[in-house]
Amino acid sequence: MNFLAPSLLIGGAAVAVPLVLHFFYKARFRKLPWAAMRFLKLAIEQTSRRMRFQEYVLLALRCLVLLLLALALARPTIRAVGTGGRGEAVDAVFVFDVSASMGARDGDATRLDRAKAAALSVIDNLPPNSTIQVYTCADRTSFLGPVSPRNLDQARHAIKNLELTSLSTDLLPGLAEAHAALDRAAGTQKEVYVFSDLQAQGFDRQPAAVKAKCEEIKSRATLLLVRCGNPDRAINNVAVVDVTTPTGIPHTGSRLPFTVHLKNTGKTDLHGVAVTLEVDGKPLDKETQQVDEILAGQPTTVTLTAKLDEAGPRVVTARVQVDDVPGDDRLDRVVPVRDRVRVLVVDGTPDVRDPRDSGTHFLRNALIPVPPAQVDGYFVRVNVVPADEAGAGLLGSCDVCFLANVPSGNADRPGTPGLSKDFVDRLKRFVKDGGGLVIGCGDNVIPQRYNAVLGSGGAGLLPYDLDEPRTAPTDRPFTPAPDSAAPLSFLEKLREEPFASVTADSEVGCTLGMKVDPAAKSSRVLMRYADQTPMIARRTIGEGEVVLIGTSLDARWTNWPAHAGSYLPTIAMTLSHLTNRAMRGLNKIAGEPLVWTPSEAKKPFEVVTPAGKRVSLGRAVVPAGGTQQTVTLTDTAKAGIYRFAVEGDKTPSGPVFAVAPDLKETDDLSSLTDSEIEQRLGFQPVFLKAGTGAEGEIATERDRREWTVWVLLGVFVVACGESIWAWICGKAW
């Protein structure tokens, strides 16, 4: 039980009055000389116990009357402090769930529409002099207004203009902000309304914190959960989960396949789902395909093709036909399209007489897996140079560099040229600026020298420092373990057939060990041998990445290059990964900040949002701990294409970012039942249903929760009881 006017509980101290009177009265008496004392004493003897009992009952009843009176003045409520009667001014805090699922069409209106209607209805029924503070909440919260909490018209306007986001639900930020808003409310009658479809993840992402915050709100106000949507009604939804390029590196000149990943997140099977693909939003590139059936809860893929004529970042958009939840019907991806990929291969063991004997023979064929006649037209251009010809300038015109069994310096192997210091220095900058580096080992790789030049003692390019070579017994060679391929890494596909079997059949006679340091956060082992020693590792350095392969890229230490079913895809996946890396930062999920490092930062910048609105971002600044000036956009609540531009430029010249909706939101669209919410919160909030006369329920709830009338009735009853008892006892004081 809580009280609307708890200060008046002090009136309960009045219970001391009858107690004091009781004892004070005993202490105050008048003297009377009395003759018939023997009869008086006899009467006292006969009645003292009964008298005492009657006195105490009477005293208790009088104390109870005063206590109940104080209780009534304090205006008890059954659940919360802040609930006033129908006529009491209320300080209301509205928290609107604007996550993508609130866009679900539930009958004629969306859930958000129902929330708006319910909120406006609540405002219309607020008692005079009430205040309102309106917040939106998805996985973050923002204050919508009104500037003056008493300006209900402004609050109505803000509510009418509420917009959906592509964010997922997390009620904690909204609840925390509502709790803070209660501090700013001056009145004693407080109500916090949460307009939401009450999805499970809203409560489950941070369950303990949500529960604690709800309890804090409950202790100071009434928590009203307004259910916007019918939990019994099935929502049909197909989400565009991803768009990938199965052939690796998107390039110009040919029609490329794109795989659109779909998932039916609803509870009913869907038939005839049309999927459309666009490139840069151009209708000419539009292609549509129909999916006959997607089973409930199941994913599926659709392959569509698009012709990419121009190199550079291109926006590929996949759409499905509009269903009940439009928020995830579209997915944009910025795809880096290249005219060609330039690869520099530094060969540590060149053989000018017979290139097939050189150390890069297998590697070159893996990089250009086409017949000799098509090599010139192939989009991957490979430049193989011996170590002594590997000048620093070559790095300026390549995207990825391979070091195949190259000594780290001329002194490593007398007679065998190694990397020059200039080349190493330039290689370091190359990687930091976003280049890809693949290091293959061999007998020219001296661990100590490599560690000193390229490892922790030098350029710091190695994922882990190298250890001494390990040679396998002839009858028990090392074998790669494809199932150890790191999940979510670019080598993850090696776990799948047919790559897994072929990879596992490979034999490695010798390999260099790696001194794995778990503390190195930017490094990671991507694949291991069957004995769990590292085979392939990677390290992120600046914008670029280094991949270290413990064995050779030729047949000197292993027969892996001869297993084309494993070697070729590994090289291809590595090349694709390192090539696309530069564009990876352009694809974001709603809510993630967009950061651009402009080459020139003299003018202020702006961003064109998916809605076509230009938002000023100001000048580029150097972030704390950073070295370069960056422009950052933090408000990416809506999915779509964001284009950075210099302020004043008609055509955006900055990078294009594709922001995808947070698909966690629509992965499970089911709402929690009232009992499930009670179970999670540990108490019963007030449940209301939007669109079903919620305002009436609120008024009833306000009336119902205040016990003042009942307590006053109790005062009356106890007072009557006291009078009757006093009359029965024959003693009216």
Added chain:
Amino acid sequence: MASTLLQPDVLSKAEALGLQARHVVEGLRVGDHKSPFRGFSVEFVQHREYVPGDDIKHIDWKSYGRSERYTIKQYEQETNFIGHLLVDGSNSMRYGDGSANKMQYAKLLAASLAYTVVKQRDSAALRMFDSAWRAELPASSQMGHVTAVCKMLEEAAPAEKTGMGQLLEEFADRVARRGVVFLISDCFDDLDELLRGLRHLRFRGHDVVVFHILHRDEFEFPLDGNIRFQDLEGTEEVVTRPHLLRPAYLRIINAFMKDLERGCDAARVDYVRMPTDRPLTAGLGEYLVRRLQRAKK
């Protein structure tokens, strides 16, 4: 007659009604009251057979002439009585204010009775007591004796606690001559002892009248508030709220009064309750009328 104890209206009424002894009393002279001594006085009562030894002058010759039998003519002797006024002078009689004071009321009653008794040529004796005899005025039928009675009454001040049962027995044993005993008291004493004393008096042949002097507070208990009751006959004090006790108190006091009245009836003792707020004229007058009516029967 200068005493304030003698109020004209009371005396005139009492004088008019007179005070008849209910039972035979023994007196020293011819009076208004029957003497226990049958003899040869003026009022014929009966005949009896002559027996040797009788004085022959009492033989009724007329009867002999008619019946030829010797019969003796007997006459009833009339005498005066002594009205013993036993007045309770214990501390419990101090209760009440002004004219409603029990002691004052008892004094008025005693003086009125003394006057009435003397006025009809009977003798009145006064004894004050509490737990012992405190003052005593021998019997006299002289009118001036009334003044002495009044003087003694006026000088009497309550003291000590009541203990009349033993005193009554002692009195009965000491006073051989039968008379009328007026016990004027609030009777706040051990009831059994009191009744034993009364029975003893009756056994000795006294005509006993108990005037039960009570203040209205004592039998109606109309008290309110928080009161510290101080025992008039002791040091005990009780703090209580009397209105809470009223039913029990009234039940107890009424039972006491009823037992006293019933005990008096059983011992053929006149019991007269005299609330102090009731005019003495009315109270005494009513009793005297009743007594007169009984005497005529």
